[in-house]
Amino acid sequence: MSGNLVIVESPAKAKTIGKFLGKDFTVTSSMGHIRDLEKKNFGIDIRNHFAPNYVISPDKKKIVADLKKQAKDAGTVWIASDEDREGEAIAWHLKEVLKLDPEKTKRIVFHEITKDAIFNAVKNPRPIDINLVNAQQARRVLDRIVGFEVSPVLWKKVKPSLSAGRVQSVAVRLIVEREREIISFQSQSAFRVSAVFLVPDAGGNVVELKAELNKRFETREEAFRFLEKCRSAGFTIADIVTRPTRRSPAAPFTTSTLQQEASRKLGFSVSQTMSVAQRLYEGGKITYMRTDSVNLSSLALNTAKSKILSLHGERYVKTRQYKTKSKGAQEAHEAIRPTYIDQEEVSGTAQEKRLYDLIWKRTIASQMADAELERTTITVKISNSPELFQAVGEVIRFDGFLKVYIESTDNEEENGDSKALLPSVTVNQELRAESIQATERFTQKPPRYTEASLVKKLEEQGIGRPSTYAPIITTIQNRGYVIKEDRPGVERTYVQLTLKNEKVTEKVKTENAGAEKSKLFPTDIGMVVNDFLVKYFKKIMDYNFTARVEVNLDEIADGKRIWNEVIEEFYGSFHKSIESAMEVSERTNGERHLGEDPATGKPVLVKIGRFGPLAQIGESTEDGEKPQFASLRSGQIIETITLEDALELFKLPRELGEYENKKVTVAIGRFGPYIRHNNQFVSLQKGVDDPYSVDLSRAVELIEAKREKDSKALIRTFDEEPELRVLNGRWGPYLSYKKKNFKLPKGTKAEELTLDDCLKIVQESTPAKKGKRKT
């Protein structure tokens, strides 16, 4: 009865704290929230001042039972959940659910896991802050109301099973609006002029000085006239300016910046980053990975300092404490840093090592001196023209933090040339132009979001929390609002004029523009749902909605307002908008008329159908006439598809003829063009075959080739069970039975399997999952 029980949120944290506190304390964890609003029946009694109906989360039943038992046996229960809104609520739910005696219950908080911080916390317990708890209840209730009242409107007016929410709907809006900016973007071209001058250096060799003209020409003619002028011009150095600059290191990682840098530098998806970080955290190698704080403990500052001292010397040390800029940060934890900063690397998988290395370098760099640079601008004047050429060079005088870490940017263009060392020249020196080039360049469309740049944007707007950035991104993809994919660019031509050896020549070159890799694209359903929500729920869809809610939540937390009154005030007008959306709006399917089919004169339209976006020729009529349908291909969207593209879709499937008395057809499916014969599918060869022109003999060739390949994959069949086959697949031998696949137990010799063995395997094992995995 006299022991101490400490409850924290995460088991890994429990483990470390247990070590600090010693054997008088038992440290255990609640695994986050233990209760939530009931999922059925709305979970809120709206008429009774929005009274929440909490139930123990199904996956927490066992934990709660264990906690109850432990709490009963303990002399004192120390609730040490995080010091933020959610953490305070967890503390309160624990107190309620475990029916803790106030006399023997103490609430403690610390935001760094060091011995000092924890002992300090134990010495300074405080009561549970009910205002903060109420702010959380308001947040929770509001999110439930928004999600569970708006989603059903979508089921009725757009499509079943769709979802809307305070966070996800705004995330989709960002992507949809960016796409529209791109669609309406008009690319402009201008001629950029660059010159290569030849300069003798100290040793008598000739070196190049590359410079850019400070003016662009709108047309080819202007650029041409300029180059013609240059033919007879003289070039002299007009000015040399040298200016010192400094660069400072970036702050230590938060969840959001870690996700961004891991994406740019390591190519990780945001969820990949989080699961690798989770393993590092569980292994005690880094501090907590879901944080919005850039704060480092004084212990961390000290170890970083001595580490830098021993590695690079005193000049490289500069202790810094950073301040959070992001909206709505709650800073319950430290920044993400190595637990033991003197440890430069860790054991583990390649991914763990790389992510750790990134975290280590960023942490160390944040405590290092500024880099000192010198930027030199050389200006070259032209004897017969007012324009100027400029060359910019940068020299690092002192590398400082750049020795260990350079932050990346999303701007792909920036990592270019021009920052090189410049040759030494003097004012009034005459230069000889080796060549001058005018190149047509196009303005860039706004960039599409990557997972990580979307997280950055959300964080800037104060939307979502560190624990939800990764789930948000998967949710909007799972709902089909957004798709992450690569898209090929398009070839475009540009003009290049070159002045060399006193002659101006012209070349037309081609480049690939607008190729995208792992970018977020809105789908048709995403765009239709977004437009619907923006139309009927303007307030919720406003980018500042969350920020405004936060102001109210802060007032509740400060005890200035009552939480259910705040909700009441919101609910009045919100619920009216639900009712009017239900009544007023038509069912919406994004229908768009493209024009007439020239062959039949019937209307051609595109819309969202039961199985996704489709094109349609003609309408259903009374006399039983049915329209023709065709699915849109990936990359085509209702908003931008043209009549020509839509008509093209109806050219497939094509019948090629018969082979072995069965029809041979060609079509394009989810995985590209294919031939279908006797219910067998054979892919066309990429880059070789064209579905619109491929003929029967080529199709037969491909069918035969596929048969040949399949027969090699076949290990055994049984006459008694024609549907059972032992096959050799990509991951070794496996069983196929009634269109389901089964893994062989380890050590099985596939060649020696009997029919009974196989049936036993089928019965005892669950089939390997097919198709897309859902998380």
Next chain:
DNA sequence: CAGTGAGCGAGCTTCCGCTTGACTT
């Protein structure tokens, strides 16, 4: 793996934030 494109209509879908598992292909 790849097709489909309606009016019998049961019962279901859905939110955001805390946490970690048990699964593979």
